Amino acid sequence: MDRVTSVQLFIRVVETGSFSRAAADMGITQPTATKAVAAMEARLGARLLHRSTRGVTPTEVGQLYYDKCKLIAREIEEADNLATLLQGGVGGTLRISTSVAFGRRVLTPLVLRYMRDHPQLQIELSFDDRYVNLVEQGIDLAIRMGRLADSTLGARYLGTNPWVMVAEPAYLRERGTPRSAADLPKHACLVYSSVQGDDRWTLTTPAGDEVSVPVRGPLRSNNLSVVLAAARDGLGLAVLPWYVARESVAEGVVQPVMTDHGLPAQEVHAVFPSPRMVPTKVSAFVSWLQGQFGDRWWERSGRA
Numbered sequence: 386m387d388r389v390t391s392v393q394l395f396i397r398v399v400e401t402g403s404f405s406r407a408a409a410d411m412g413i414t415q416p417t418a419t420k421a422v423a424a425m426e427a428r429l430g431a432r433l434l435h436r437s438t439r440g441v442t443p444t445e446v447g448q449l450y451y452d453k454c455k456l457i458a459r460e461i462e463e464a465d466n467l468a469t470l471l472q473g474g475v476g477g478t479l480r481i482s483t484s485v486a487f488g489r490r491v492l493t494p495l496v497l498r499y500m501r502d503h504p505q506l507q508i509e510l511s512f513d514d515r516y517v518n519l520v521e522q523g524i525d526l527a528i529r530m531g532r533l534a535d536s537t538l539g540a541r542y543l544g545t546n547p548w549v550m551v552a553e554p555a556y557l558r559e560r561g562t563p564r565s566a567a568d569l570p571k572h573a574c575l576v577y578s579s580v581q582g583d584d585r586w587t588l589t590t591p592a593g594d595e596v597s598v599p600v601r602g603p604l605r606s607n608n609l610s611v612v613l614a615a616a617r618d619g620l621g622l623a624v625l626p627w628y629v630a631r632e633s634v635a636e637g638v639v640q641p642v643m644t645d646h647g648l649p650a651q652e653v654h655a656v657f658p659s660p661r662m663v664p665t666k667v668s669a670f671v672s673w674l675q676g677q678f679g680d681r682w683w684e685r686s687g688r689a
Contacts, residue, residue, distance in 0.1 A: 483528040486609040488512040539660035544678030551639040553619040573621030574600035589647035628683040
C-alpha cells in the first residue's frame with residue numbers, strides 16, 4: 386500500500402474507531418488494513434493506536450500524527466482538484482464557517498441555491514459563534530460580521546448588517562413607546578451580550594448626535610434567537626439584526642420602535658486563509674455572494 390493510501394486509511398481508522406469499518410470505507414479487507422497500520426507504526430518506530438476489544442483509539446503520538454495527516458489529506462484533495470481549478474471550474478469540497486443565527490437564517494438558503502447550480506461542488510457548512518481559526522480548522526471561507534482583526538487573512542466586503550429596535554405591541558401599550566434615548570432607562574431592555582456586553586446601547590439621534598445609553602432588563606443572552614423569543618413574549622425592548630427580526634416584524638408579532646434613530650451597522654465580510662493564490666472554488670463563491678448582498682438583502686433572509 387502506498388503512503389498516501391496509508392495516510393487515508395489511518396485517518397479513517399481514527400475517525401471510525403474501527404479497523405473493519407475503515408477497511409470497508411477504503412474497499413479493502415480488515416487484515417490488509419491492520420497490516421498497513423502496523424507497517425506504518427514499524428516505519429515510524431512509534432505506537433499510533435491503542436487496540437482493545439472496545440475499539441481503537443489514538444495514542445498521544447497517534448493523535449498528533451492524525452492531525453498532521455488530516456492537513457496532508459486536505460492538500461492532496463486540493464491537488465486532485467487543481468486541473469479543474471486551473472480551468473476555471475468550481476469543484477471539490479468547500480468548507481464554510483459562520484455564526485449560528487446568520488448561518489441558519491441567511492447563508493443556508495444561499496448555499497443551497499448555489500449548490501443547485503454547481504452540482505460538482507461539495508460543501509461543508511459549520512456554525513459557531515466563537516472565533517474559528519481558519520488555518521487550524523481547515524476552513525476555506527468564513528462569513529464574519531464587524532471589524533476584521535487579522536490582517537494576514539484575505540477578505541472581500543459583502544455588505545452591511547443593519548440593526549433595528551423592536552418590541553411586542555402589548556408591551557408598548559403597557560409601558561409606552563420610547564421616543565428618545567432618555568426614555569430607554571425606564572424600559573426593560575433585552576441585551577444581546579455578544580455585542581452589547583457593557584449593557585449600553587448606542588444610537589444616533591435625528592440631529593446626527595451619537596448617544597450611549599445604559600440599559601437594564603430581565604434577560605441577557607449571547608444567542609440572538611433567545612433575545613428575539615423574549616421580545617416576542619413581551620418581556621421588553623430588543624436591538625436585533627434586521628435579518629433576525631424581519632419575519633417577526635412582517636408577522637406583526639413585534640414592531641420597530643425609534644425608527645428615526647440610527648443604530649450601528651456591522652460590515653459583512655467573506656474571509657479566507659490567505660489573500661494570495663485563492664482557489665477558484667472560493668473566489669467563485671465569494672463573487673457570487675457579493676451579488677446577493679444588495680439593497681435590503683436582509684428582507685430575503687429565511688426562518689431559523
